Amino acid sequence: MAEGRAPLGRLLESAVQLWLRTQVERIDELQVAIAGRNRQILQGYIPEVALAARTAIYQGLHLERAALTGQNIRINLGQILRGQPLRLLEPITASGELFLTAANLQASLASPLLRQALTDLLALLRPAAEAGIADSLPLGVHWQAIQLAADQLTLRGQLATTAQTDVQLTTGLSLASPNQLRLAPLAITGIPGTHPREFLLDLGTDVAFQTIQLAAEGLRLHGCMQVQPEPVAPKTAATDAAL
Helix, strand or coil: CCCCECHHHHHHHHHHHHHHHHHCCEEEEEEEEEEECHHHHCCCEEEEEEEEEEEEEECCEEEEEEEEEEEEEEECHHHHHCCCCCCECCCEEEEEEEEECHHHHHHCCCCHHHHHHHHHHHCCCCCECCCCCCECCCCCEEEEEEEEECCEEEEEEEECCCCCCEEEEEECEEEEECCEEEECCCEEECCCCCCCCCEEEECCCCEEEEEEEEECCEEEEEEEEEECCCCCCCCCHHHHHHC
C-alpha cells in the first residue's frame, strides 16, 4: 500500500467490516486494512482498502477465498461518526482474486447468478419441433452435481419432465473477453437436437476478468468488478423531523 495506516483509518476498519457483512449472506473470516492519511479520511476519502475473506456467500454464490483491493473510495464519514452505517458515495472498482472449490460450486448450483447463466445456456438448446417451425417450450433441468478436472467442468442433472432423462454437460472454460466467458468445447448428452460447440456467456459490464484457471481443486478468477452505491431512500416528513 502506498500510504501507512492512520489512527482514524484503524477506527474506520470496523465500520467497513460491518458494511461488508451486510453485503453478504455469510462470511466466516474477514480482514480489512485501510491506507490513507488522517486529513484524507477526514474529508471522507479513503485512498485504498484491502480485504481478505474466507468462506463467504454472496447472492447464493459460495466463495472459498477472496482477496480484493478497492481504491479512491468516498464515504459518508460525517454520518458514520454520528453512528449511522457506512455508505458509498460513488462507484468503486475492486480488483483481486476469487477462488471457488468444487464443493463451493456444488453448493452454488441454486444461486441466482449461476442459475441465470445456465438458463441462458439452455435457451440455445431448445430442440425444434420440426424443421423451419418455431422452437418448443424452453427446457428445464434440475442440476444436481458438478465435477471439476484440469481445464474441464462437468454438470449432471435431469430434464424437468416426467421421463426424468439424465443430462450431462461437459465444457472447458476460458475468457473470450474481460466480460465474456467462453464455454468450449461444449458437449451435451440427454437433450435432443443439435447443440453448439461453443457458447459465450455475458458476465455484464460491471465485471472485467483478466485470467481464469480451472483445475480439479477449484476455479480461480482474477480481475476486477465495479461496486455501485446503494440508492438513497427519498426523504419523508418523518425523516426531516428526525433530522
